[in-house]
Amino acid sequence: MRYTIKSRIWIEADGHILLGEGRISLLKAIGQTGSLSKAAKSLNMSYKKAWSLIDAVNARAKTPVITTSIGGKGGGGAELTDYGKSLINAFETINKNCWKFLDKQIAETQL
Amino acid sequence: MRYTIKSRIWIEADGHILLGEGRISLLKAIGQTGSLSKAAKSLNMSYKKAWSLIDAVNARAKTPVITTSIGGKGGGGAELTDYGKSLINAFETINKNCWKFLDKQIAETQL
DNA sequence: AGTCGTTATATTTACAAAGATATAACGCTT
DNA sequence: AAGCGTTATATCTTTGTAAATATAACGACT
Incomplete structure (x- = not known):
């Protein structure tokens, strides 16, 4: 039996959480579906929770990560801003x- | 305003959590106090919770991380095994x- | 004008995690 | 043998978080 090492990272702004894994997958789902409600459904998350998460991200980010519209064709929608996309990329890369770094660390240790 | 990046790591054995930051600080407190109940008190944690955590660690670790005794001088006590100490050291080093690695990563990114 | 699917928000309900409480067993010490 | 402080464990209560429910506003389209 071997030990494995896991991690969760998140980005903070001003002492408050900005982005973690959950928010990142929500942002990605919004990018794919073009809608906050569809994104929530695809992640088995309530609309309210999804909305609250996005609201918190927009409040802390230097620039909004999504833009929304109410009414009109399809009822409205949401889409990622360029800044949102770059945040996703940076987060996923880091x-x-x-993960790679930690795997190397645990491999160098014998327990 | 700058973004900062934070992380939590944990070690898993057999798909179950073995050690995280909370358990590590409990183990350290046991090493310092020589008692599970004193350690719990010093961390403002209930005895029950502390005991459950340690029980879970001992169940998953390759070798117990603490030894306990009931009755006798002082009522009994608990102390770290050598294996427990080496686990603490490895965890804290990694x-x-x-943290250093992530600080470097975020510094290389401009958001 | 009415319908539709969406964003936006408040309020209530349910549930799981945490905490509090109680009790037994143990073995030095006095 | 009685007391003490500890480990070990079960059960009940609380509480904080997540989920469910309800409602309004909006604008294109038919």
Whole structure:
């Protein structure tokens, strides 16, 4: 039996959480579906929770990560801003690097 | 305003959590106090919770991390095994390295 | 004008995790 | 043998978080 090492990372702004794994997958789902409600459904998350998460992210980010519209064709929608996309990319890159780093660390240790 | 990046790591054995930051600080408190109940008190944690945590760790670790005695001088007590000490050391080293690594990663990114 | 699917928000309900409480067993010490 | 402080464990209560429910506003389209 071997030990494995796991991690969760998150980005903070001003002492408050900005982005973690859950918010990242929500943002990605919004990018794919073009809608906050569809994104929530695809993640088996309530609309309210999804909305609250996005609201918190927009409040802390230097620039909003999504834009929304109410009414009109399809009832409205949401889409990622360029800044949102770059945040996703940065987060995922760092996260993968972190996993690799930790795997190396645990391999160098014998317990 | 700058973004900061934070992390939590934990060690798993057999798909179940073995050690995280909370359990590590409990183990350290046991090493310092020589008693599970004193350790719990020093961390403002109920005895029951502390005992459950330690029980879970001992169940998953390759070798017990503490030894306990009931009755006798002082009513009994608990102390770290050598294996427990080495687990603490390994965890804390890897954790610090992880923090440094992530700080470097976020510094290389502009968001 | 009415329908539709969406965003936005408040309020209530349910549940799981945490905490509090109680009790037994143990073996030095006095 | 009685007391003490500890480990070990079960049961009940609380509480904080998540989920469910309800409602309003909006604008394109038919």
